[in-house]
Amino acid sequence: MSPDPALSWSAPMSPGGVPGAGRPIVSFGRPEGYDERVRPRPLGMWIRPRVAAAAACVVLGLGLIGGAVTGSWLVGEPGEAGTGDTFAAAGGLWHSVPVDQLFPPTVAGKGAGPGGADRTWTRIAVAPDRGCADAFDPLLRKALAPVGCQRLLRATYTDATQSYVTTVGLLFTKADAAAMTALGKRFTDEGLDRRTDLMPRPYAAKNTVAAGFGTAQRASWTVSVLTDAPVVVYAVSGWADGRTVDEPQPAEEAMQSGATTAPAQAGLGNEAQGLADRVERGLRKTVSSPTEKPS
Known part of the structure; x- marks a missing residue:
């Protein structure tokens, strides 16, 4: 479907209006977070505590990395490279x-x-x-x-x-x-x-x-x-x-x-x-x- 020309920056303005007024705003979904009590589920056997702790650290680490990338935009500071x-x-x-x-x-x-x-x-x-x-x-x-x-x-x-x-x-x-x-x-x-x-x-x-x-x-x-x-x-x-x-x-x-x-x-x-x-x-x-x- 072709974009609506009325939403363009170059579209004519109504009297007293401002350029671009009334155009839709893009919405991006928020990334899902992780539960603060990350615990692995047993898969037919008990997982040793050390293995469970390691898995939790990996999951939390990934969450922190994702949060850092998103956070750089939220606080208005540039990151090294965007996703x-x-x-x-x-x-x-x-x-x-x-x-x-x-x-x-x-x-x-x-x-x-x-x-x-x-x-x-x-x-x-x-x-x-x-x-x-x-x-x-x-x-x-x-x-x-x-x-x-x-x-x-x-x-x-x-x-x-x-x-x-x-x-x-x-x-x-x-x-x-x-x-x-x-x-x-x-x-x-x-x-x-x-x-x-x-x-x-x-x-x-x-x-x-x-x-x-x-x-x-x-x-x-x-x-x-x-x-x-x-x-x-x-x-x-x-x-x-x-x-x-x-x-x-x-x-x-x-x-x-x-x-x-x-x-x-x-x-x-x-x-x-x-x-x-x-x-x-x-x-x-x-x-x-x-x-x-x-x-």
């Missing part, structure tokens, strides 16, 4: 989960600001579904080419004072786990996530405080290649007044103690990293428990 079912489920979220769940209207960032200050971000625009063609600078597009582009979802947020603007993106790739692992290793080994010629582009929405948020206004950014999901998470931040930035700085460096650059002093590294982290956590929580909306 096939989890990896595939994450790759399909772009067409099965409402936009408000992937990019909540309001995102709370407790302790996300400089010095552990709290942050609150408000979504001001969601980019239309136009693929990846114009979303990245040429060199970044080339670096991401090995994993392909299935869909790119973007939203722009502002802080509580409307002093800063940040675009966060979820690039859903066409890659398998091996390809994502290879790309993640390359980004780490070659420092691609810290090169100023590989910054993501912002989404400047008209008639918002981000209207002047162009490529020259990029101040800080982060790019995270997930290895347990076919997704690249990124964010790029800048000032809401449209000022140009001569020396943008990657979020990791801008957040370091003693950093004196303008993006660091303004906390724009925290804006990019904090929002990207929370959108990534929401993505993971949606895979594990899609009926619960991420905070």
Whole structure:
């Protein structure tokens, strides 16, 4: 049966609606656990206590391993590699989960600001579904080419004072786990996530405080290649007044103690990293428990 076009990100919106509203939510079954009193059953003879204890340890060990894999998604921390079912489920979220769940209207960032200050971000625009063609600078597009582009979802947020603007993106790739692992290793080994010629582009929405948020206004950014999901998470931040930035700085460096650059002093590294982290956590929580909306 063909998918309902009304549930697509590119489907027309009703007046006052939001993109993707009303789409069904994917539900994944919870893994079955083991009884806390694991005891082997006698099979025509009594099993020696040591054998029984060994069997119990094996069963409990398997349960702990399974719990660790699931737990890495529940708490929002990446594992070394996702299971096939989890990896595939994450790759399909772009067409099965409402936009408000992937990019909540309001995102709370407790302790996300400089010095552990709290942050609150408000979504001001969601980019239309136009693929990846114009979303990245040429060199970044080339670096991401090995994993392909299935869909790119973007939203722009502002802080509580409307002093800063940040675009966060979820690039859903066409890659398998091996390809994502290879790309993640390359980004780490070659420092691609810290090169100023590989910054993501912002989404400047008209008639918002981000209207002047162009490529020259990029101040800080982060790019995270997930290895347990076919997704690249990124964010790029800048000032809401449209000022140009001569020396943008990657979020990791801008957040370091003693950093004196303008993006660091303004906390724009925290804006990019904090929002990207929370959108990534929401993505993971949606895979594990899609009926619960991420905070």
